[in-house]
Amino acid sequence: MLKNYMEDVVEHLLPDVLAKYDNVCKCKECVDDIKAIALNNLTPLYFTSRKGGVFNKINEMEAQFEADTLKELTKAMEVVSKQPRHKV
Numbered sequence: 001m002l003k004n005y006m007e008d009v010v011e012h013l014l015p016d017v018l019a020k021y022d023n024v025c026k027c028k029e030c031v032d033d034i035k036a037i038a039l040n041n042l043t044p045l046y047f048t049s050r051k052g053g054v055f056n057k058i059n060e061m062e063a064q065f066e067a068d069t070l071k072e073l074t075k076a077m078e079v080v081s082k083q084p085r086h087k088v
């Protein structure tokens with residue numbers, strides 16, 4: 001199965017990032033928007049299996065992915081918190 005590894009990184013980091021920001025709406029709609037915006041700004045990284053060389057290489061690079069992902073999640077939260085798609 002084809003999978004975008006960045007989705008996992010976003011899922012993994014989002015709860016921590018959300019916990020640090022009180023002023024952002026945490027309903028499903030806004031959280032999905034935050035994920036979508038962040039993932040659109042991150043380079044997708046597809047792999048076909050959790051086993052094998054590609055994934056091992058990804059693990060070694062994980063710290064850099066996390067730093068980039070945190071930056072994009074923070075930016076995405078600012079966008080959504082200024083313009084939530086629903087009425088407040």
Ligand SMILES: [Zn+2]
Nearest residue numbers: 025026027030
């Ligand atoms: Zn919301």
